[in-house]
Amino acid sequence: MKTSRIVAILCLVLFASIILNAQDTPPSFDAFEAKLAQAGSRAQILDARSEEEYIQNxxxxxxxxxxxSEADFQKQASRLTKINPVFIYSIANGRSGQLAKKLREAGFADVTELPGGLSKWIGSGRPVVSTVGSGWSLxxxxxxxxxEKLVLVDFGSRYCGSCKKLAPTVDELEKEQASTIKVIRVEAYENKELxxxxxxxxxxTLVLYKGNKxxxxxxxxxxxxxxxASIAESL
Structure with missing residues (x-):
């Protein structure tokens, strides 16, 4: 009897875990857009980036x-409706993930993050409201x-934390291997079409070219x- 109860409890725990993991799995873009459309005027779409980033795209x-600050959060959250669905995004899912967690803890029941963030959204060709041009053409x-050198292209953004971490490495390589590589830096949100x-x-994202390939x-x-290693292999 005790064994059967233990098995039953373990099955319930496993089932609950599966449900929770399914809820934590970010939706596809299509699912995100469908849910957003279904929410209609009830949708509350939050840009978790800086005001400057928001204005641009x-x-x-x-x-x-x-x-x-916590005071900022409380002030802005008080303007939202807890029973209405919330949609959040940032560059990737760093800032949006933190904000989503805080909103859920504050009692917002339906919070959805944009999968992969705005960088993936733009890279996939989906539309944004923008005040900057499309940038370089192809x-x-x-x-x-x-x-005649290898060309190393650094696609990033001055607002991206991971991009800032990578930047010193690219700078070092540019100085150390000036005779073999040319470095190009592309501000992604100012070159959306590209x-x-x-x-x-x-x-x-880093891309290495040799002879335009x-x-x-x-x-x-x-x-x-x-x-x-990739540079050495391509020389």
Whole structure:
């Protein structure tokens, strides 16, 4: 009898775990858009980035929800309706994840994050409200790749924490291997059309070219040794 009860309890725990994990799994873009459309006028879309980032590019209908303190959070959260669905995004899912956690703890029952963040959204070709131009064309970009050296392109943003971590490594490589590589830095949110055409969906992303041809690509804060190895292999 005791054994059967233990088995039953373990099954219930496992079932609950599966349900919770399913709830924590971010939706696809299609699912996100469908849920947003279904919410209609009840949707509360929050941009968890800075005010400056929001002004440059944001989702249609979003409001700036940048909080620097608990007092800021309480003040802005008091303007929201707890029973209405909330949709949150940031560059990736760093700031949006923190804000989503705080909102859930504050009693907001339906909180959904944009999967992969705004960088993936833009890189996938989805629309944003923008006050900056589209930036370089693909032709402009390809002209920059014309070099006898290897060309290392750093797709990032001055607002991106991971991009800032990678930047010193790229700077060092540019100085140390000036005779073999040319470095190009692309501010992703000022070059939305280019990012879309190249399929850059994560920041930072490094792309290495040889003779105008892509020979290596890596997203994230890549170790210096790995970048050096890719350069050495391509020489």
């Amino acid at each position: 944001h989702l249609k209908g979003a409001i700036s929800f940048s909080v620097a 032709t402009d970009y390809q002209a920059q790749l014309n070099s 990012v879309k055409q190249l399929g850059i969906t994560s920041l930072p 892509e020979v290596w690509k890596k997203a994230g804060v890549t170790p210096k040794s790995e970048i050096q």
